[in-house]
Amino acid sequence: MKLSYRNLLAPLFTVLFSLGIASAATAPMAVPANYMPRPTRTDVHPLTPGRDVFPKVYNEATTAAIMDILNKVYYGKAFPFAAKDGSIFYNRTNQIPSPVRPDGYWREYTLLTPGRPSTPYQLRIGDNTYTVSQMLGQRGPERIIIGGFNTQVPVIPAVNKPITEIANNGPYTPGEFIYYTPDHYVTFIRLQIVR
Numbered sequence: 001m002k003l004s005y006r007n008l009l010a011p012l013f014t015v016l017f018s019l020g021i022a023s024a025a026t027a028p029m030a031v032p033a034n035y036m037p038r039p040t041r042t043d044v045h046p047l048t049p050g051r052d053v054f055p056k057v058y059n060e061a062t063t064a065a066i067m068d069i070l071n072k073v074y075y076g077k078a079f080p081f082a083a084k085d086g087s088i089f090y091n092r093t094n095q096i097p098s099p100v101r102p103d104g105y106w107r108e109y110t111l112l113t114p115g116r117p118s119t120p121y122q123l124r125i126g127d128n129t130y131t132v133s134q135m136l137g138q139r140g141p142e143r144i145i146i147g148g149f150n151t152q153v154p155v156i157p158a159v160n161k162p163i164t165e166i167a168n169n170g171p172y173t174p175g176e177f178i179y180y181t182p183d184h185y186v187t188f189i190r191l192q193i194v195r
Contacts, residue, residue, distance in 0.1 A: 046148065046175030047074045050193035055126025057180075062113045062123065066180065069109045069144045070193065073174070081139055085109045089145050096145065096188050098177050105172060107149050111142035111180070123182060125189055132182040141184040147177035 049071045057063045072079060079085035089106040096106065118135040133141035150172050179188040 045074070046173055046193070047146070048193070048195065049074055050195040052194040053178075053191040054194050055189075055191070058124040059113070061115055062111075065111055065113045066144060066191070069111060070146075070175075070178070073107075073109065073146060079109065080112070081110050084139065089143075095185060096147070096177070096179055098147065101147065101172070105149055106145055106147050107174075109144045109146070110139045111144050112140060113142065116140075125180075128189075130182045130187060130189065133184055133186075141182065143181045143185070145177075145179040145181065145188070146174060147179075148172045148174040 047070060050067070052063065053066055057066065069079075071077070073086075086107050086109065088104055089108040090103055091101070091106050094100065116132070116135070120131050120134050123130050123132050135141070175193070178191045178193070180191055181188050
């Protein structure tokens, strides 16, 4: 007979049940033999690069562009619109459905999807379909909004400075919230990095 936690405690609980001291609520839970507890990862930053986002974006070019932005933010790489990317998104009208945060918490980044049409088109994300607005100007309508920046962090992070080096002073952690807007701040879809 294999020695296990259940095998050792079973006789004890049998006696306690018969005496009325124990109930089903205090009995140990059955644990499958192949159970492996998930390791707790304290070394994984919320913006640690991953392989995809959830909910699934059913357009490979858009997914790749989103992952590229998240990697650039994490590693402190340059963006094509340096004067705008990384600037504060104020969320003044509380369009983003999350707890109210101080100015500087939200940062916005231009999402340029290679090969996208200049006219509006449909994009499926998870179980929903969204309309991506028409291309107006160089930056277009799509943005990634990242929450978790502390007001002490420079508005536009220095190039070649990983996020873990510039964002450690304050109560928030960049990547606590990530949103995609396909229509220039009308609709916000929350995303999570899949590792």
